[in-house]
Amino acid sequence: MMLTSHLYNPGPNHSFSRDVIKSDDPGNKLKGQKIGILFESDFYEHEIWYYHYRFAEEGADTHLLTRLWGQPSLTFTGHEYKAPIECQESFENMDDRTLESFSAIIVPSAMVSDRLRYTEDINKLPPATEFLQRAFAKENILKGIICHGMWLVSPVPELVKGRPVTCHNNLHGDVVNMGAIYTDRDVVVDGDLVTGRTGAHCHLFAKQIVDILSGNSVKAKELCVGGNVK
Numbered sequence: 001m002m003l004t005s006h007l008y009n010p011g012p013n014h015s016f017s018r019d020v021i022k023s024d025d026p027g028n029k030l031k032g033q034k035i036g037i038l039f040e041s042d043f044y045e046h047e048i049w050y051y052h053y054r055f056a057e058e059g060a061d062t063h064l065l066t067r068l069w070g071q072p073s074l075t076f077t078g079h080e081y082k083a084p085i086e087c088q089e090s091f092e093n094m095d096d097r098t099l100e101s102f103s104a105i106i107v108p109s110a111m112v113s114d115r116l117r118y119t120e121d122i123n124k125l126p127p128a129t130e131f132l133q134r135a136f137a138k139e140n141i142l143k144g145i146i147c148h149g150m151w152l153v154s155p156v157p158e159l160v161k162g163r164p165v166t167c168h169n170n171l172h173g174d175v176v177n178m179g180a181i182y183t184d185r186d187v188v189v190d191g192d193l194v195t196g197r198t199g200a201h202c203h204l205f206a207k208q209i210v211d212i213l214s215g216n217s218v219k220a221k222e223l224c225v226g227g228n229v230k
Contacts, residue, residue, distance in 0.1 A: 020056045028059035029214035033103040038128060038152070039064040039087050042111030044199040045078035047146075048085070051106070054206050058214070060103070065091040067116065067127055079110050091131040103213050105135045109147030109168075109199030117152050129155045139192050142212055146196035146205050150175055164188050165195040 035055050037048070055062045068074055068090040075086045107113055116128035125133070129152055135141050136159045145153065147168045153159055154174060161179035166188045175182050186197045187204050194212065196205030 020052055020062075022056045022061070023059050025059070028057070029210055029216075030055065030103070031059035033060045033213055034063060034101055035060050035104045035106065035209075035213075036063045036065045036091075036102045037106045037108055038091070038112060038116060038132075039066045039076060039085075039108075040112045040115040041076040042079040042115065043076065043085075043108060044110040044202075045080050045083050047109055047199040047202040048078075050202050051108075051206060054203075054210070058210055060213075063089050063102075065089050065094075065105075065131075067092055092127055094131065096134075099134060100138060100141070102135075102141055104142040104144055104209055105132070106144040106209070107132065107146070107149030107152050109149060109196075109202070111148070113149045113152035117155065125155055126152075128152055132156075133159065142192055142194065142209060144194045144196070144205065144209055146202065147171075147198045150178075150195075153178065160193070163190050163193060165190070165193070166197045167195060168198050 035051075037051060039048075052062060064085070064087045066074065066076070066087045066089070068087075073086055073088040075084045077084050113128075117126045119126040119129075132143075132152055133156050135143055145165075145167075148171060150160075150165070150167045150171050151174070157178035157180075160175065162181065164181040164183045165175055166183050166185050167175050172182055186201045187208050188195045189208055189212070194205065194208050196202065
């Protein structure tokens with residue numbers, strides 16, 4: 001995965017790109033694990049960059065998954081700085097064996113989930129929602145949804161009905177209407193589901209994901225804030 005940014009742009013044609021370097025420490029927490037992040041334009045750059053390096057620090061492979069519309073790759077741009085990131089992997093038609101190779105599937109913040117919940121036929125689930133539904137059916141896959149990521153769940157509210165979750169304040173009414181139990185905390189863990197309040201809480205959200213995947217998690221149904229058990 002290539003990241004390109006103009007955050008430190010000394011001239012109109014300057015950009016930098018970096019390929020992530022995974023930790024080769026034999027003691028890293030997530031060695032050999034795969035984490036999938038659903039992806040589209042208007043992503044929150046700081047959040048995606050954080051995951052890109054933080055999960056690699058623990059030895060995990062991070063994969064950006066999107067709808068490629070029959071193309072070999074697509075380049076999406078961020079919300080804050082219009083930074084481009086190329087995506088080459090699709091969740092469309094992913095077989096069960098490949099899906100089960102992921103330790104976690106994350107729905108990020110910003111407008112990603114709103115773009116991904118588009119469907120040509122309103123009588124059919126959006127492909128991204130259908131993929132998320134498949135992930136929810138597998139308890140061995142950790143599901144992470146942060147901020148406005150809850151938009152992607154709206155066509156299948158039964159996935160979160162009766163479960164404690166948090167979300168962006170703007171989506172409070174949405175999650176209540178989905179039948180979820182809104183919990184006023186920064187990060188909430190409910191078994192195989194981790195939810196985060198906003199993209200600005202991505203570091204607290206990621207910490208819970210790392211802890212759970214490494215076996216250092218709190219017990220199922222226990223609620224957390226900022227990585228600290230309450």
